[in-house]
Amino acid sequence: MLIPIILSGGAGTRLWPVSREAHPKPFMRIGGGKSLLEQTHERALAVSDGTTPLIVTNRDYYFLSRDELANQQVKPQYLLEPMGRNTAPAIALAAMWAMEQKNDATMLVLPADHLIKDTPSFYTAVRHAEALANDNFMVLFGIKPKAPETGFGYIEMGDAVSQHARVVKRFVEKPDAATAAKYLATGNYVWNSGMFCFKASAILDAFATYHPALLEAAQGVWKTIKAEGDKIELNAGFSSLENISIDYAVMEKAKNIAVIPGDFDWSDIGAWSAVADAIQADESGNTSNNCQNIIIDSRNTHIEAKDRLVAAVGLDNLLIIDTPDALLVADKSRSQDVKQVVSRLKASGHDAHKIHRTVIRPWGSYTVLEEGPGFKIKRIAVKPGASLSLQMHHHRSEHWVVVSGNAEVVNGEQVIALEANQSTYIPAGHKHRLTNTGATELALIEVQCGAYLGEDDIVRFDDIYGRVG
Incomplete structure (x- = not known):
């Protein structure tokens, strides 16, 4: 066996x-x-x-x-x-x-x-x-x-x-x-x-x-x-x-x-240079994960970009790694040193070492659309039948606007049914919960307001995914 x-x-x-x-x-x-x-x-x-x-x-x-x-x-x-x-x-x-x-x-x-x-x-x-x-x-x-x-x-x-x-x-x-x-x-x-x-x-x-x-x-x-x-x-x-x-x-x-x-081919994909080696190169040694990216008069350059078109002109031996909230540009020969960037981010307390702009959760995902002093805007997507934890925030209030789907919202002592183009306001300190009661994905826009908007400002009271405590 x-x-x-x-x-x-x-x-x-x-x-x-x-x-x-x-x-x-x-x-x-x-x-x-x-x-x-x-x-x-x-x-x-x-x-x-x-x-x-x-x-x-x-x-x-x-x-x-x-x-x-x-x-x-x-x-x-x-x-x-x-x-x-x-x-x-x-x-x-x-x-x-x-x-x-x-x-x-x-x-x-x-x-x-x-x-x-x-x-x-x-x-x-x-x-x-x-x-x-x-x-x-x-x-x-x-x-x-x-x-x-x-x-x-x-x-x-x-x-x-x-x-x-x-x-x-x-x-x-x-x-x-x-x-x-x-x-x-x-x-x-x-x-x-x-x-x-x-x-x-x-x-x-x-x-x-x-x-x-x-x-x-x-x-x-x-x-x-x-x-x-x-x-x-x-x-x-x-x-x-x-x-x-x-x-x-x-x-x-x-x-x-x-x-x-x-004798088999093998890669531990330990650095971006290894990712580039796993992709078929053009006659100049260039590689890309997206056929829409444009590479002109360049050699041995790798572009990793999914969310927008990237154009490279006159480059040699570079790595260009583009994500919605961070861009890496590095000499390909220094690909092992990218870990130093992560060390710097950790030392400064920047969330980019840990999470993406879109974060996967057991119930679905959320995407940070914009943020600034005192506010943060998210798009929240909840799977059919899924439910966020019953929770509370000390430092922020939240406005929820349903874009599509059907929601059941616990807001303090109230239980509210919401559908597209309807909304609710959740003051700081209120227990609240969001559940998708429909057969399709629930999408809503969340606007947070407060002096502190960190993801650790959350107290869970009940959770179907075992995350309480």
Whole structure:
């Protein structure tokens, strides 16, 4: 039984301004119009013959993930972390879940934010890894390097353990350019992809041998899980687990480690230069995600713009990433440094590191249309049958004008039915709730007025999505 474990987390700071904390890299649509999460889920189903995958993700991404995979024939289970603790705790807990599915289950661990187009070759590599896992090896998928890349960790390969795999001699941290060139020349190194295949029992035994403290703490957390429907929630005790990668915790110490040097194409989409590489270039090396964008007398330039036309003239080796509320212009060779922008935004308290102008919520979405001192204007879209929480704001009042659809509004002690071209005023301090009672999307304009308009000025009293407290 091959059980896919999909690790879906990380803010993808080098892919700002498209990837942000509230809408990170796994939800980006690269290659074929589907999100990276959806593509990973489909690969996992195909290679495991439809076995239900487990997606390990942050609690905040549960509803977004579920909506993203709503059309999939086989729905996953979700293991929800209250905060990030790197890959070792995630894999240890996933192994405990896999053992409950079947004692001798084999785990295929896949990050949710990788792009693989040559799926037949990937499936072949998985079958080879599965065979080795049955012989009690813990298997890594290496990627044959195509260039002296400094953004990846490397694996030095030793003797062959099968026709398709070799012993892991050592792990190497991200090298400088000269060292990476030496690795490429020897032909004895592969990129560490972060994908694994092993028996659930084997990885738990490895934790017991090489990091027993983490295993004991994780077992304590597992005893207190709350399982309901398709989700398993981890409690606050998860925060006490060590923040450590599976490589540091186990793989660099264990002896029964093999690596398969993969022949399939692969990208971790770690920076905008990798996004550009995933798109067919024109004769001058230019790429764009939108055929309406105009590129004239330019070379090796990438444009990412969905909401408006972008024209580039006389440029060389640039990245232009346009979103409704932020624009990035960078030298393509500096794509790894985009994360410094995010650090600056965080330090200054600017929301652009975390949220987009359009923010996805379990009940639908809202888009900030305009804002200034003392006011903010939003367009709110609510799914049929969905409902916002019963809530209150201390510092702002709100005016709601229905544009289309049917709404039921709780406003203080009143319950009001509203339809298109009708409105209501909600003073600061009033409990209120919005519900879509119709069969189509409810759209309304919200005008906020007040001295403080931050999204954290909200007190929830009741919520069908479990967000109270």
